[in-house]
Amino acid sequence: MSSLSTSQPLTRAEGAIIELSGVSKVYGQGRAAMQALAGVDLRIDPGDFVAVMGPSGSGKSTCLNIIGCLDVPSSGAHYFEGVDVGKLSHNQRALLRRHYLGFIFQGFNLLNRTSALENVELPLVYRGLPAPQRHERAQQALVAVGLQGWERHTPGELSGGQQQRVAIARAIVAGPVVVLADEPTGNLDSARSREIMEILTELNRKQGITIVMITHESDIAAYANRTIHFRDGHIERTEHNGGKV
Amino acid sequence: MLGNIIILALREIRRNVLRSFLTILGIIIGVAAVITMVTVGGSATAQIQQQIASMGSNLLMVMPGKRMGAGMEAGNVLFKEDDAVAIARDINSIAAVAPVSTRSLQAIFGNQNWTTQVTGSDNVFIGITNRAVKTGRQFTDNELRSGAAVCILGETVKTKLFGGQDAVGEKIRLQKLSCEVLGILEPKGQNTMGMDQDDVVIIPLKTLQRRVTGNQDVGVLYVSVSNNASTEKVQQELSVLMRERRHLSPSDDDNFNVMDMKEIAKMLTSTTQLLTALLSAVAAVSLLVGGIGIMNIMLVSVTERTREIGTRLAIGALEREVLLQFLIEAVVLSSLGGLLGIVLAMASSVLLTAVLNVPFIFNGSIIIISFLFSAAVGVIFGYMPAKKAARLNPIDALRYE
Numbered sequence: 001m002s003s004l005s006t007s008q009p010l011t012r013a014e015g016a017i018i019e020l021s022g023v024s025k026v027y028g029q030g031r032a033a034m035q036a037l038a039g040v041d042l043r044i045d046p047g048d049f050v051a052v053m054g055p056s057g058s059g060k061s062t063c064l065n066i067i068g069c070l071d072v073p074s075s076g077a078h079y080f081e082g083v084d085v086g087k088l089s090h091n092q093r094a095l096l097r098r099h100y101l102g103f104i105f106q107g108f109n110l111l112n113r114t115s116a117l118e119n120v121e122l123p124l125v126y127r128g129l130p131a132p133q134r135h136e137r138a139q140q141a142l143v144a145v146g147l148q149g150w151e152r153h154t155p156g157e158l159s160g161g162q163q164q165r166v167a168i169a170r171a172i173v174a175g176p177v178v179v180l181a182d183e184p185t186g187n188l189d190s191a192r193s194r195e196i197m198e199i200l201t202e203l204n205r206k207q208g209i210t211i212v213m214i215t216h217e218s219d220i221a222a223y224a225n226r227t228i229h230f231r232d233g234h235i236e237r238t239e240h241n242g243g244k245v
Numbered sequence: 246m247l248g249n250i251i252i253l254a255l256r257e258i259r260r261n262v263l264r265s266f267l268t269i270l271g272i273i274i275g276v277a278a279v280i281t282m283v284t285v286g287g288s289a290t291a292q293i294q295q296q297i298a299s300m301g302s303n304l305l306m307v308m309p310g311k312r313m314g315a316g317m318e319a320g321n322v323l324f325k326e327d328d329a330v331a332i333a334r335d336i337n338s339i340a341a342v343a344p345v346s347t348r349s350l351q352a353i354f355g356n357q358n359w360t361t362q363v364t365g366s367d368n369v370f371i372g373i374t375n376r377a378v379k380t381g382r383q384f385t386d387n388e389l390r391s392g393a394a395v396c397i398l399g400e401t402v403k404t405k406l407f408g409g410q411d412a413v414g415e416k417i418r419l420q421k422l423s424c425e426v427l428g429i430l431e432p433k434g435q436n437t438m439g440m441d442q443d444d445v446v447i448i449p450l451k452t453l454q455r456r457v458t459g460n461q462d463v464g465v466l467y468v469s470v471s472n473n474a475s476t477e478k479v480q481q482e483l484s485v486l487m488r489e490r491r492h493l494s495p496s497d498d499d500n501f502n503v504m505d506m507k508e509i510a511k512m513l514t515s516t517t518q519l520l521t522a523l524l525s526a527v528a529a530v531s532l533l534v535g536g537i538g539i540m541n542i543m544l545v546s547v548t549e550r551t552r553e554i555g556t557r558l559a560i561g562a563l564e565r566e567v568l569l570q571f572l573i574e575a576v577v578l579s580s581l582g583g584l585l586g587i588v589l590a591m592a593s594s595v596l597l598t599a600v601l602n603v604p605f606i607f608n609g610s611i612i613i614i615s616f617l618f619s620a621a622v623g624v625i626f627g628y629m630p631a632k633k634a635a636r637l638n639p640i641d642a643l644r645y646e
Contacts, residue, residue, distance in 0.1 A: 070559060070639050091563050098561020109556040109643065113260045123560045125249045170560070 015082070017178060017210055018044040018067055023076035024233075025062050036062040038233035039076065046177070049204045049211045051221035054230030060214050061182065063230065067212055068101055068180045069093045081177075098126055102171030102209075104181040108163045110155040116142060116166045117151040123174040141169035145199055161192035168199055172209065179203065181213040185220055197223045250566055254573035261546075268542045269582030271535025272619040276586025277593065278528035283611040284594040286521025288603045293517055295604075296436060297510040303340075303470035304373060304506045307332075307483060322500060323462040326450070328490060332466065336482045338474030343370035344463040346453055352402060352446055353418040359405035363419055363446045365453025366467075371397070371430070373469040381413040381428025384449055392451030394424040399445035400432040417446075422456045424448060435602075476505055532615065536622035539579065543627045554634045555642025564635045571631030572624065579623020583616040 025037040037059045044050055044067075054060045065071040066078055069085055072093075078085045080096065088096065097103075102123075110119045120138040129137070142151060145165040155163050164184060171179050181200065185193035201223050203209045213224065221227045227239040258265045307328075309321040329344040345366045352359050364370070368383045378397060388395050396417065403412050412426045433442040454461055470479045480503050487501050557567055590612075598605040634642065 065640050068559075094558065094561055094563050096561075097559065101561075103559050105556075105559075105643070109552065109559075111553060111556070114256070118256065122557070125253060126557075126560065126562045126566060128246045128249060131252075 015045075016043045016079070017046045017048075017081055018042070018212075019077075019079040020063075020066070020073075021077050021079075023063075023066060023073040023078060025059070025066065025071070026074045035233055037066075037073070040233075040235055042228070042235065044210060044212065046210055047204070047208045048226075049201070049224045050213070051224035051227040052212065052214045052230065053216070053218070053221055053227055054236075058230040059233040060230040064180055064182055064212060064214055067178075068103060069096050098123065099174070100177045102174065102176035102179040104164070104167050104171045104179065104184045106183040106186040108155070108160075108167045108187075110163055110166055110170075112156065113154055115152050115154055116147060116158065116169075119155070119166055120169045120173050122170060127174060137173055138169070141173040142166070144172070145169045146195075159192075160187055161195060164188060164192070164196055165199065168196070168203075172203060172207075176209065178210040178212065181211065183214050183216065185215065185217070193217075193220060246566075247569075250569050251573055254570045254577065257570070257574055258577060264542065264546055265578055268539055268546075269578050269585065269623075271538030272532075272579055272582030272623060273535075273586040273589060275528070275532030275535030276583050276615045276619050277589035278531045279525065279615045280587065280590030280608075280611055281593045281597065282521070282524040282528040284590070284606065284608050285597045285601065285603070286517070286524060287608050288594075288598050288606045289601065290514060290517050290521060291606050292603045293510065293514045296434075297507065297514070303472070303474070303476055305468040305470060305476065305480060305483065306504045306506060307466040307468060307487065307501060308504065309464075309501050322491060323464065324466055324501075325461055326463055328463065328487070329466055331490060332468060332483065332486065335486055336479060338471045338479055340469040340471045341369045341373050342469070343367060343373060343467040344450055344465075345370055345467055346450060346458065346462065346464040348453065348457055350419050350446075350457070352406060354406040354412075354415065357406045359402055361399075361402050361444050361446055363448060363453065363457070365448055365450040365457070367450060370467060371447065373467055376433060377431045378428040379431045381426070383428065389449045389451065392449055392455050394422060394452060394456070395427050395448065396424045397428045397430060397447045398426055399430050399443040399447075401441055401443040402446055403429050419446065419448070420457060422452070424452070476507070480505065532618060535619070536626065539582075539623055540626035543575070544630050551634050551637065551642050551645040554631075555637070555639050555645065558635070558639035558642060567635040568628070568631055571635075572628050575624045575627025575631075576620070578627070579620050580616075582623065583619040586619065587612055587616065 020040050020042040023037055023040045023042075024035070027034045027036055040059070040063060042063075052060045052064065062071065066073055069080065069088075070093075072078070072086045080100070085093065085096070111122070117135070117138050120141050121134045124134040124137060139151065142148060145168050147162060147165050147169065150158065150162060153162075155166070158166065164187070168184075171181075179200075184200070185196050188196065197220060200211055200213070204211050211224070213220075215221050218227075222241055224241060226241060229236045229239070307324070309323050324344065326344050329342045333339060333342045343366050345364060347362050347364045349360060350363045352361055352363075367389050371378065371383065381397070383397070384393075384395060387393070396419070398406075398412060398417075406412070406417060407415070412429060415426050416423050417426060418424075430443065430445070430447075436442050450463070468479070468483065470476050483503050484499065487503075488497075488499065491500060493500065554567055558564070595605055637645075
């Protein structure tokens, strides 16, 4: 992992892409300590589409943050493609996110007053891509989510569904291995939700991108291959769906 | 990579034009105020120093009246021409003495008239007040001794009466006295008190005494101290001599006083410098307030931008890349503010010096100092809050409300 740099991707190991073994997460100290995760074991293989469900406070967001290398476990280990993420530095984790992960947030988290194209370009800017390539790839990503013709519009000029599609384009523009989505349809009506889920399913099926998605709705979770139910910081049960569509 | 970060920073400035402008407004005003105050103050001081140099070297003025108290008292004992002779004879280290009397009179030529100071004196007066005859000639000894009807005009009087015409050889009327113009003085401009030194007509002292005032009195004695001699010592000797000549007992106060023109000018200079320092201090405060304004807006905008920082970190930006972007934004903004402030300061300095009628003197060091200060303020206050935000855990930054 010491060879990790801005330009050279890692060599990818065989087997599980994400592995959590005995992962616990405690926030705070002493009496105020709050156990968010209590010994979670999870294995996700490349190309999988996993939905995560559970009541609020069940630890699903914490789990997604750890999988997304935004947070590290208090105890236990998180392997990403065989690499122990807990042993990486702040910057190395940032580089891991930059090169392998894509994020879709519930609140979209797009830059205001910034065109759709520039928003989608952002991960490529940090990858150090020259402008012509950035434009081309951002353009392709916007086409992939059905937003051709909206490149110059700012988030304020786009509907919620369109904003989420911009966010998806931003998450996939750099060609991630895993896309992590935290309630991607949480702010959308059912028609928009269906559109977003079709895009995600297509990314998973056609490009083989591994997707981990938190949702509250079982019909959204039904798009995934399996659904993991969280309760009180551990995995309660796992459901295998046939997959919808 | 650096190029990309610079692009991000510039985009951020461009898409927040109002916020960017508000941020730099304080710096613009502060920098402009400091530079303008210091430049205008410096110009005024320089002008006064220039005027001191033009006033004549080591000039003392002996005037009747007590030193303390408001103005001249009634019944002042005026001087006679003999006093001037005695001073020149009895006191060493004196270069020249000129007895002077003045009257405010109307000068008339053709259908033009102009009220001016008519000074009765001699050629020595012209020399020790650093004047010179530009065209024509000075008085002859004969004219001085006999009190001839001749005069020498200052530039202002010449222009008022003759306009562009040649004046030498013409006759003007001063009250009932008709006198021939011998020459025109070199223009001198305003003195330290703002009086026009060219608004003057010089005639022989005898002429003034006989034809205008009708007495033998002398109003003021101009004494020029030799170079390398101590002005203070001459001042003391003058005082002793005059007390003696005026028969004052040791218990009496002086009924005359000796003024050192240089001292007065120096006093004026220090007053001007004090005023400049004061105004500059006020301006410096405004620069400081501008700095606080920048700090505020930077702080507020960083709070606003914490979520943005979180997004950038989640996407894979390194802490140092986020910081570099904020640093570049701060440097660009405060430099821009500093430059605009300098431009504004130059414009207002040129305008103010023109209005105040002082020469514009460029002061490079204050420009550099205030620019560096503004840049430092902008960078420090732009960078510190960003550093705080970039240290946050990306999750906390993302959740920031």
